[in-house]
Amino acid sequence: MGSTVFSMSTSLNSQSHPSSTGYGTMATSSRDSKDSISKHPQDSHEGPHTHYDPEQPTLAHAEDGRDDRARLHRGLSSRQVSMIAIAGTIGTGLFLGTGRSLATGGPASILICYTIVGFIVYITLLLLGEMATQYPVAGSFNAYAVRFFSPSYGFALSWNYWFNDAVSVAGDLTAAQMLLSYWTPNHLWAISVCFWFFLVGVNSIHVKAYGELEYWLSLLKIVTIVVFIIMGVLVNVGVNSDGRYIGSSNWRIEGAPFVGGFSGFASVFVTASFAYGATESLGITAGETKNPSKNMPRVIKMVFWRIILFYLISVLLIGLNVPHNYPNLSNKSVTTSPFTIVFQEAGSKAAASFMNTVIMTSVLSAGNHALYAGTRVLYGLSTAVPTRQAPKIFSWTTANGVPLPALLATSSISALCFGSSYIGSGQLWSWLQNLVGVSNQIAWISIGLASWKFRAAWQKQGHSMDELKFSPKWTRGWGAPFVVITTTAILLIQGWHSIFPVFTPIDFVSYYVQIPIMTVMSLGWLWTRGLLGRGVNGAGTKRRTWWHHDFVDGKIVDLVRDQYEEQEEDHEEEELREKRRGGRGGWLWRAYYLFA
Structure with missing residues (x-):
């Protein structure tokens, strides 16, 4: 039977299986289904021309006897994973991105858009949790897209999401430069270099070092936001430098509460998606989480309620206390955090400086998380079965389970941050925000597609949804279609202001460039697999086949491999x-x- 049971060693440093990404069409969970695909795919007009031998062992089978290298370690506890999920979402998007959202969309736009995106992400997280609990692999939703939806699409998605994480590191280092400009405009790039070495150093030690750093930085951020909420309420009711009651007055100034009309409103979606981004990377930690069958559902059920609570209350207070036309809220060279502005309004420059320092730590935390996630995605690509989707070198790990080549490749993209010296850190960060926000949306759509196909396959093979280790009943039937349809609509309309009233090429590219890139990558994968432009008929005669899909057949997809024991x-x-x-x-x- 072409399946591998995902197992964990009994030691604290137990190891995950190297097969972090899998193709659902390549192995089956029963003798009958295996026999049904034992022919060469080209012998039938029904299935994809994927070249493989079902009798051959997959990468996972072939390398079961190797040493600790090329393996990840399960070193993340439930306590750390819970905080990591918060750390990945509460970062530059909330502390800095809300300033741009307020300036371009106004207070009503950010409140509405953050609420809508927050609900979409919550449903997405539940769908991801269902799969990640059943199959806790390092590739997470990238692996699920390959396994349950389409290998070619999953290939493009995985590389796109790796680029997303790598660009996120660059974005966080660029954000660090903007925060440093609050104190001094000199030699900001040099400090970013120091931050880069620090992040790479932490991630090169052990997953426990990464997890523990994230835990304490996340705890600091939570405390900070709680203090900000208290301070925001006090500032609003009159405890501010002017001694005046603010109330909802900033919603009634010129241009508010909706700045820029529909285009301003639509543009907030991408910054909100950037802010909520990395929640989905919670699934990536499943491959290194202890007892994922129990810990993943706990984290998924609890963590997003905390996040959405922090986000919506914070966004509401920012819209009430900070006018959308505040100087330097968001421009080409400078972006000031609304959190720092609120503390300034309280009349304490020392407190504002302290807040800026705390935001700096959150930027490092977000960069640390993005670097970790990107490294694991690249590792997952290099260990994909039955066909690697990245060079083999990226599957090599140290004795401590760190994929060092994947780490160095991911961190190298952060050199983009040095471009801020020539473009303007505010402008560069704005473009990076768009790129990452769109990539996050593509990830959510992909989770919805994978979940849609997974649930259909599970039922087609005679299983009940109640057999799953974790499956929110209230999302069944509508959850996956809702995520796919609503997120696709947002992705298409959010770049409206880059087209109307004046077409802005650079902004337009930052909103939509990833769509054609993913299309080309998917077609390229189909071409290399022999599914595009050529083929043979059942008699072995060459015939012209311009296109043939590789969508996974839910009736034969392997639903056993990688289940956690x-x-x-x-x-x-x-x-x-x-x-x-x-x-x-x-x-x-x-x-x-x-x-x-």
Whole structure:
């Protein structure tokens, strides 16, 4: 049977299987389905011309006996994964991106758009969690798109998302330069170089080092946002340098509450998508999470409620307290954080400077998370089965389970940040925001497509949805189509202002360039697989075939491979957790597990 059960060693540094990405059409979960594809695909006009031998072992089978190198380690605890999810979303998008959103769309636009995108991302996270709990692999939604939807599309998606993460690192380093300009305009690039070395150094040690750094930086951000919310309320009711009650007055100034009309409103979607981005990369941590069958559902159920709470309250207070025409809120050379502005309005320059420092740590945290995620995506591409989608060198890891070549390749893209010296850090960051925001939207659409096909395949093969380890019942039937349709609509309309009233080529490219690039990459993959421009008929005679799809057949996709098998230490951890919750001082433990 062409399947591999995803297992975990019983030690704390237990290791994940190298097969982090898989093709659903390449192996099946029953003898009958295996026999049904044992012929060469070209012998039939029904299926894709994918060249493989179902009797041959996959990469996962072939390398089961290798040493610790080329393997990831399960070193992330539930406590760390929960905070990592927050760290990936609460970063430059919230602390700086809200300034651009407010300046271009106005207070009503950011509140409405952030609410809409927040709900879409929440549904997307539930869909991803369903698959990540069942198949906790390092490639996450990229692997699911390949396995359940289309290998060629998954190939393009994976490389696009890797570029997204790499550009995110560049964007965070560029944002760091803008934050540093609050104190000094001199030698900002040199400090970015120091930040780059710091991030690469942390990620090259061990996944535990990355996880622990993210935990404490995320905790600092949460405390900061709570303080900001309290301060924002006080500033609004009159505790400010002018001693006046602000209320909703900034919603009634000239141009507000909707700045720029429909085009201004639509443009906020991409910055909101940038702000909420990386939530989906929670699934990437599944390949290095302890006891993912239990910990992934817990994290998914709880973490986004915390995030959406922080986002919506923060965005509301920013719109109330900061006017959309505030000087230097967002321009070509400077972008000032609305969080810093609120503390300035409170009349404390020292507090504003401290807030800017905290935002700087959040930028490092976001860059750290993006670098980690991009590294794992590239690693997943290099270990894809049965055909690698990236050079083999990127599958090499250190003895500590760090994919060092993939790390260096991902971090090298961050050299883009040095372009800020010539373009203007505010302008460059705006373009990077667009690129990352659109890439995030493509990722959400892909999760919806993969979930749509996965659920259909699960039921076609006679399974009940209740058999899944985690499956929110209220999203069944409509969740995946909703994500695909609404996100696609947003992706298409958000670049309206780059076309009307004046066509702006550079902005237009930053909004839409990834669509043709992904199309070309998908077609290129089909060409290399023999699915485009050539082919043979059933008798072996050459015939002209301009196009042939490689969509996965849900009736034969392997639904067994990569399922996680719980170990004895997982049960011991669960028993200890329940013992703590039910014993003396159980309420303290329940509070700890709720927030940590």
